[in-house]
Amino acid sequence: MDADSLWQDLQTIRETQPLVHNIANYVTMNFAANALLALGASPVMAHASGEVAAMVELADALVINIGTLDDPWLAAMEQAMQTARQLGKPIALDPVGAGATPYRTLAVRRLLSTAKPAVIRGNASEILAVAAEASHTRGVDSTQAPETAIAAAQRLCQMLGSTVAITGAVDYILQGDRLTTGKNGHPLMTKVTGMGCISTALIGAFLAIQPDAPLRAATHAVSLVGIAGEIAAENACGPGSLQSHFLDTLYAMTGDLIAQRLKLSELA
Helix, strand or coil: CCHHHHHHHHHHHHHHCCEEEEECCCCCHHHHHHHHHHHCCEEEECCCCCCHHHHHHHCCEEEEECCCCCHHHHHHHHHHHHHHHHHCCCEEEECCCECCEHHHHHHHHHHHHHCCCCEEEECHHHHHHHCCCCCCCECCECCCCHHHHHHHHHHHHHHHCCEEEECCCCEEEEECCEEEEECCCCHHHHHCCCHHHHHHHHHHHHHHHCCCCHHHHHHHHHHHHHHHHHHHHHHCCCHHHHHHHHHHHHHHCCHHHHHHHCCEEECC
16 A cells, blocks of 8 residues: 555545445544545435434445444444445444443443444553453543554454544554554644544545455545644644645645655554
């Protein structure tokens, strides 16, 4: 995976406009939809139990985000994941706040028993919680450095066969014996809610065009978010303008910018 392959996949998304079905959360739903549009994908944000199965049938990928969780949404998520499993559609799971409360942690376990995601993306505390590690979160913010969750992520990969992405100051993407690190991004991104959710939504778009290559999809999505965040931060006055610059940067991303900025390495 390199700048050329990332640019190639981005062009494919822009040309094919894959439909990405998101069961998202109220806090970041609008941002995620606009980020997918800026990327070149086609988002749909549907969570009603009466239509989620039909929407999964239409979509090229499913993104599950438990940020604003309740019982009806959880039931709809299970229904959507069951349909995606039956149809062979790739799933990206964002276990927002896992470990913060028993309800969230148990909800993630229910979802994982329904279908195995192609990719699980979370911060270190969330990944530790999903892997049933002793982890303490503060709301949806990580209290752990990303590297502390590598061993837990490796166990998740072994148990589920999923690709696991740990995002933070340094990003770690794992699949089997492979470990890829990404160092793109900017500290100002932590002042905008939902940047992790955006990474997961974009993973859904890359999975839509690379359903059999989840490591590639996750790595490309996370790297692109980091690159766009860097460029946006250089032009922003603060977190408010960062968000708008981020969307504009995604929309205007070029192969040259990717080649100039990409900081990616494979450690195993």
